[in-house]
Amino acid sequence: MNFAVLGAGAWGTALALHLDRCGHTVTLVSRRLEHAAEMASSRENKDYLPGAKIPPSLQLGHEIMPALMEADAVILACPAKALRNLCEEIASMRESSWGISAVIAVCKGLDPQSLDLPVEVLKEVLPHYPAGVLSGPTHAGGLAEGLPSAAVLAFAEDSQWIRDLQGAFSNDAFRLYFSDDPIGVSLAGSLKNIFAIACGCCDGLGLGDNAKAALLTRSLAEMVEIGTTLGGKRETFSGLSGVGDLVATSYGPWSRNRTFGENLAKGKLVEDQLKDRKTVVEGALSVRWYRERCRKMEISTPILDEVYSLVYEEKDPSHALRDLMSRQLKSE
Ligand SMILES: NC(=O)C1=CN([C@@H]2O[C@H](COP(=O)(O)OP(=O)(O)OC[C@H]3O[C@@H](n4cnc5c(N)ncnc54)[C@H](O)[C@@H]3O)[C@@H](O)[C@H]2O)C=CC1
Ligand SMILES: O=C(CO)COP(=O)(O)O
Numbered sequence: 001m002n003f004a005v006l007g008a009g010a011w012g013t014a015l016a017l018h019l020d021r022c023g024h025t026v027t028l029v030s031r032r033l034e035h036a037a038e039m040a041s042s043r044e045n046k047d048y049l050p051g052a053k054i055p056p057s058l059q060l061g062h063e064i065m066p067a068l069m070e071a072d073a074v075i076l077a078c079p080a081k082a083l084r085n086l087c088e089e090i091a092s093m094r095e096s097s098w099g100i101s102a103v104i105a106v107c108k109g110l111d112p113q114s115l116d117l118p119v120e121v122l123k124e125v126l127p128h129y130p131a132g133v134l135s136g137p138t139h140a141g142g143l144a145e146g147l148p149s150a151a152v153l154a155f156a157e158d159s160q161w162i163r164d165l166q167g168a169f170s171n172d173a174f175r176l177y178f179s180d181d182p183i184g185v186s187l188a189g190s191l192k193n194i195f196a197i198a199c200g201c202c203d204g205l206g207l208g209d210n211a212k213a214a215l216l217t218r219s220l221a222e223m224v225e226i227g228t229t230l231g232g233k234r235e236t237f238s239g240l241s242g243v244g245d246l247v248a249t250s251y252g253p254w255s256r257n258r259t260f261g262e263n264l265a266k267g268k269l270v271e272d273q274l275k276d277r278k279t280v281v282e283g284a285l286s287v288r289w290y291r292e293r294c295r296k297m298e299i300s301t302p303i304l305d306e307v308y309s310l311v312y313e314e315k316d317p318s319h320a321l322r323d324l325m326s327r328q329l330k331s332e
Pocket of ligand 1: 031083109141
């Protein structure tokens with residue numbers, strides 16, 4: 001198959017490397033000319049995924065159009081806040097001769113203006129193509145190294161072409177499951193980042209394994225409550241994109257969301273952590289939007305509310321812990 005991967009951050013690069021290893025024709029597109037040129041000369045993405053060699057077979061570019069003209073499937077690997085713009089750019093260039101059979105978003109957040117999930121943005125802006133999402137406990141470094149991992153490919157419809165796509169992504173190091181719940185998978189992928197920030201705080205405060213297990217378990221309960229109210233299927237949250245990614249991100253030393261939470265608990269200010277950083281901390285943004293949505297729908301979200309207060313109201317992490325522990329007792 002021919003894949004266009006748009007967005008040359010850590011995750012786009014890791015996916016492109018993986019698809020190249022699977023024997024596909026792959027073009028990885030960076031939006032910045034100088035970044036594409038630097039990658040082409042060093043055969044490495046030093047800015048976002050240092051250490052992973054880019055083989056000559058993987059094509060690098062900075063223009064979207066040539067990659068789209070050839071593509072069977074397009075992977076959108078930008079941060080969630082840039083997804084709508086990127087889709088609009090594609091829509092403005094669209095030609096009926098293109099052979100694109102699917103567009104797949106791999107970001108884990110919400111559109112800041114509309115609060116839409118990535119799959120909803122795809123459906124709205126690129127209605128001509130089947131829209132899917134890929135998500136799971138898969139950090140870029142592990143996939144780039146070829147360490148074993150598994151994820152979910154979710155489309156609302158099922159077809160032979162989508163099953164071919166599932167097969168095209170899979171090899172002996174990467175196992176891709178199919179799901180018919182792109183809404184649930186998108187919700188799970190963005191919510192786990194918020195709870196990973198809470199788990200990072202737990203690490204930063206040195207609260208130990210009992211506390212972290214309790215926090216993770218109650219985070220899952222909250223994720224299921226929010227996710228099912230917002231339209232996801234309950235079983236999705238016990239799958240790879242739900243509990244799988246929640247565990248990976250909450251424990252991974254590599255996780256930007258978990259590390260952000262850990263540093264918060266150690267006294268590093270939000271603005272100092274976010275200013276001038278090249279890479280995304282999706283949970284720090286999406287917690288604001290989820291809080292707004294959950295309030296409107298009157299969903300009780302005690303952990304998410306505390307993460308919001310930590311990030312946007314300068315709440316002291318030890319006070320957040322005290323407030324969580326002193327809530328009215330209830331049934332599990
Ligand atoms: N890094 C990881 O391990 C994983 C990341 N993700 C998700 O994938 C998304 C991207 O993450 P990373 O690649 O890690 O981000 P990153 O922080 O490494 O890089 C973001 C990339 O997106 C590019 N970008 C920004 N605006 C863009 C636009 N309008 N059009 C095209 N490209 C644009 C930036 O130039 C940069 O190359 C995030 O939503 C993240 O949650 C999902 C799974 C794993
Ligand atoms: O989504 C991820 C792994 O599944 C990456 O998590 P971070 O963005 O926290 O690094």
